[in-house]
Every structure is written in structure tokens, then in C-alpha cells.
Amino acid sequence: MAGSVGLHRVIEPPGVLPQAAWRLDASPEIGPDEVRVRVQRLNLDAASYRQLAEKHAGDGARIRAEVLDIVGTRGKMHNPVTGSGGMLIGVVEQVGPESSLPVKPGDRVATLVSLTLTPLRITDGLRGWDGLSEQAPADGTAILFGRSIVGVLPDDLPPELALAVYDVCGAPALVDRIVRKYRDPTVLVLGGAGKSGSLSLAAAKRAGARTKAVVVSAAERDALRAAAVADEIAIADARDPVAVADRAGTADVTVVCVDVPGCEHGAILATAPGGTVIFFSMATSFPAAALGAEGLAADVTMLVGNGYVPGHAEFAVDLLRTTPAVRALFEARIAGD
Template identity: 85%
Template sequence: MSIGLRRVIEPAGVLPQAAWKLDADPRIAPDEVRIRVQRLNLDAASYRQLAQKHAGDGAAVRAEVLEIVGTRGKMHNPVTGSGGMLIGVVDEVGPESPLAVKPGDRVATLVSLTLTPLRITDGLAGWDGLSEQVPAEGTAILFGRSVVGVLPDDLAPELALAVYDVCGAPALTDRVVRANRAATVAVLGGAGKSGSLTLAAARRAGARTKAVVLNEAERDALREAGLADEIAIADARDPVAVSEAVGEPADVTVVCVDVPGCEHGAILATAAGGTVIFFSMATSFPAAALGAEGLAADVTMLVGNGFVPGHADFAVDLLRQVPAVRALFEARIAAD
């Protein structure tokens, strides 16, 4: 089925994402593709956890990422359970691979590093451990059921990688808003990568947008971008503060915050019969389910699984069509 079972070392019988350890041997099977790695993008929740654990010591963060990849054969943070994605150049394509790529294509993997066999060969010598984007050399393996996109010529690789990393969020938001004819969308973490794209998608789908951000700097940046009709400051971990910040409950609430403990605020901020979309890898799904039950909240809760057909093209089109989103992304990359 081209899902990578041959790469699972332990435990036996699970899929690559659930495996503790994968075989990252660069020799490919007939249905696989080998990528020459150029840059990793650690997901926000994983990088935050590592940076906080090591108190901002970049060398220690780099050492732990190398240890994780070396031990597990993939970048799969054992604390957050998340990974990220990568860009690189197609090195070899197996004769039975269904992926529409060829040697020499510069691509971004649109599947998580938690299921991608990965080998690092340069010791991450070009990375200071102080940002989510990681210059790297090595190899990665894609399966027949993997998702990959050829990088667009008009975007810098770092920019394309940042967009592809969160491209599932705006695409699913667009689908939910249109399917439910949602009038209002609240986005927790609206000033971040996934948050800004989600606001743009919701507005383009016809919804009124509300953003909840952590501080005045994020509020001012988002206000200048003009992506939200309303902006409020609140700690997304404080349920009452979030509910008060949103005001009239939203038809759709999207969680794009990379810290744990945001489930109950999102539920309180959502109208009866509405939908909550959790895109953060820091989400506790038991907390969400039991919290909704305890609050007698009649809401539909969706796991943002990162894949919607056409999601990469959708996000890149938003970036091209909404200059304010591109400006936010470029500013974040420059800051990193």
C-alpha cells in the first residue's frame, strides 16, 4: 500500500507515524523517493518545548534534535509528539512511486517529520538552535502515500517552507466556513503563521473575523495588516478571558496557539451548534472532549490533520493575493 511499513523498526505492526523508531537507510524501495535535505522546519509546539527546556541555549537545542533524529530515525519530539516538515531536492525516484516528482525537483514535504525517515549528515553545523527553520544536510524518504509539493519559483524557499508548514489550517477553515455558512470566525493566535492565513481564508470565505492575541505587539502587527475585524488581547489559556475577549460567541473558533491549555477557552468562545477547529499540536484532545461535556457545550470539534486536497496551492494563493499576510510571514522569517 506504499505506506512505509518496511521502514518501521519498533514496535512492529504500527504505521510509521506511531513507530518509536524508523529505518532511515537512504537506499530506496521501488515505491519510495529519496530527498536530499536542505532545510527542516520544526513545528512551533516542538520548538517551543525544546527552547523552554534548554532555557534558550541553542547548542543544547541542536544537540537534542540530533539525538532525537539519531535515535528514532525521524524528527519526532517525544514530549509534544510533533515534528515539522522539510524542503530539499529529489535525489532518486523508485520506478513504482506514484509521486509526481523527478530527480532535480526542489520540493517541500507536506507530511510530518514524525513519519518521515530522516538521516542528518552534517551535525546541523549551520544551525544555531535559535529558530524553527533548520539548515541541514542529509536524506529523507517519502512513501507512495506521502504528499509532496514542488516549490514555486516566485517564493524564497524559506518563505515557501513557512507557508507549507501550516497550509492545512486555512484550507480547512475555508471548507468549514463555506459548508456552515459561518458568519463569524474567531482565531486564537491570530498573529502567527497559521493564524494569519486562517484569518485571511475566513475573510475571503465571507466571514467576519475576530482575533485573540497575547500582547500589544501582536495586536499592533495584526491591526496594521488589517486581517481581522476585531482584535482582543487575552491569554488563550484563560478560558474566561478568552470568552470575554471574543464577546458574542463565534460560529467557528480556530485554535492556532502553540501552547497547551487552550481547549476550554475555545469551547466557551463558540456558539451553540458551532465548530471548534484545533490546529495546535499542543492540544489535549481528552481535555477538549471532557471540557465540552462538562460545559454542556453543543459544539463540533475537529482535529486539523494538516491535509486537505489542494491545501498547498490554496495557502500559496492566499500569500500571493493578500500582501498583508506575506508581509507578516516575511517579518517573522527576518526576525528568526
């Protein structure tokens, strides 16, 4: 078990799993059940990138320097402020003889586990990245464990697009699972115009739900309206609980996909008694969510979206393929970056 979960890669503190570790051994030599990937592109998660961009006032060079410092210090991309990381794409270089992962050398893959637990070395100084987008061209090595999750990139999607979808593929799959437990539900997505938000709306609509979204601007409203996955769209600051509840009304299932802190209470207030709140944002404060629900006497079930549902990658890619307007949202975001 220790090998399959990467315990032997933990440098400090001893005895914890790789995600909880402060520092990992990112050396490229692999163990018998490990896989080494030649890194081609990183995708920083939205909450982490936003925190870095705000800290450095959008200075790309300083953002790049801090990412290099984090990886060099910790042996993984694990933002010490947000606690989040992202994921990557690359080419499989070597597969250990005891590896159970369904890949072979030469496969172009996306890691479907967080960079916060993936041993990572950057060898090119991120010189191909200007620091001004979540996706960073890179060269280096990453290590996958026996219990890691990995997907071979689909041939019909550009790698940048596939990476963007895989980064959030857990969200729509879990939304689909939860929505199908209700009869004729209403689903509200906070941050509906983003990557995870738009796919969550598409999943809810496919599952037969009435869909509502909260976005922060008229531009996001117009873009989401064109995607035709939200029956209602409200403009509000998701950090303002009263505004969210007043403008969006209530829902049976509320999904939080906003990459800023402070959205917990609005989501709870907008969820009907007996409903479910799904938190997919890494900016979520779970103490604030738990205590807020208690303080509001809210009879709601609150779920942490952990990023993994069996078949989640295939489910998300199929949504993208069958919902062209959502694909257009993703492509516009990548082009804007």
C-alpha cells in the same frame, strides 16, 4: 499497501504505521515506490520548538544537540514530549520505478507530510543552525513513501518563505471548507498573529466571514491590525477561558492556532451552540477538549486539523500571494528568526 505507507521502514514496535513507530529505518537505499530527497532545511513545528527552547532555556547549542539526538535515535524528527515534528525542503535525488509521486530528480520540493513519519538522516551535525529558530539548515536524506504528499517549490517565493507557508497550509484550507458551510458566520482565531492563525483569518475573510482574533500582546495586535484580516482583535491569554470569552465574545467557528497547551476550554466557551471548534495546535489535549466540552454542556463540533486537505498547498500559497500584508507577517517572522 505495506510498501506504499512505509510499514517496511518501521523498526519498533512491529505492526504500527511509521507515525506511531518509536524508531524507523532511515537508510538512504530506496524501495521501488519510494523517493529519496537530499535535505536542505528543516522546519520544526511551533509546539515542538517551543518545548525544546523552554526546556533548554533558549540555549541554541543544547537545542541543536537534542534535535540531533532525537533524529539519531528515532530515525525521524519526532519530539517525544509534544509528539510533533515539522517538515522539510530539499532536492529529489532518486525516484523509485513504481513511485506515484509527481516529482523527478532535480526537483526542489517541500514534504507536505510530518517529520514524525518521514525517515530522516542528518549528516552534517546541523552545523549551519544556531538552534535559535524553527528553521534549521541541514544536510542529509529523507524518504518519501507512495502515499506521501510532496509539493514542488514555487519559483516566485524564497524557499524559507515557501517552507513557512507549507508548514501550516492545512489550516487555511480546512477553515475555508468549514466556513463555507455556514451563512454569514463569525470566525474567531486564537493565536491570530501566527503563521497558521493569520492564514486562517485570511481564508475566513475571503470566504465571507466576519473575523475576530485573540492575540497575546499589543505588539501582536498591531502587527495583525496592519494585515487587515481581522475585524476585531482582543488581547488575552488563550489559556484563560473566561478572559477569552469575555474579550472576544462568541463565534460560529473557533480556530485554535496557539502553540501552548491549555487553550481548549477557552475555545469551547467562545463557540456558539451548534458551532465548530477546529484544533490546529499540536499542543492540544484532546481528552481535555472532549471532557471540557462535556463539562460545559457545550453543543459544539470539534475537529482535529490533520494538515491535509486536497489542494491545500496551492490554496495557502495563493492566499499569501494575494494578501500582501499577511506575506509581510511571514517575512517579518522569518527575519526575526
